[in-house]
Amino acid sequence: MTQAQQPMSFVELDGKDLPAYCPNPAMPVWSAHPRVYLPIEANGEGKCPYCGTIYKVKPGTHAHGH
Numbered sequence: 438m439t440q441a442q443q444p445m446s447f448v449e450l451d452g453k454d455l456p457a458y459c460p461n462p463a464m465p466v467w468s469a470h471p472r473v474y475l476p477i478e479a480n481g482e483g484k485c486p487y488c489g490t491i492y493k494v495k496p497g498t499h500a501h502g503h
Contacts, residue, residue: 447491459485
């Protein structure tokens with residue numbers, strides 16, 4: 438018997454969402470873990486080391502300067 442593979446979901450980020458961090462504000466309180474900032478500048482995506490959530494920058498997005 439083979440197991441169906443589910444497509445991996447991810448959180449898509451816009452320029453206003455940077456710098457990227459997890460847990461994000463949309464996550465429920467019960468799933469909270471220590472906040473970790475994700476280095477997504479190199480390839481446009483990152484994975485949370487705590488919960489495994491994948492974050493990707495929307496195509497064509499530019500980070501806003503601070």
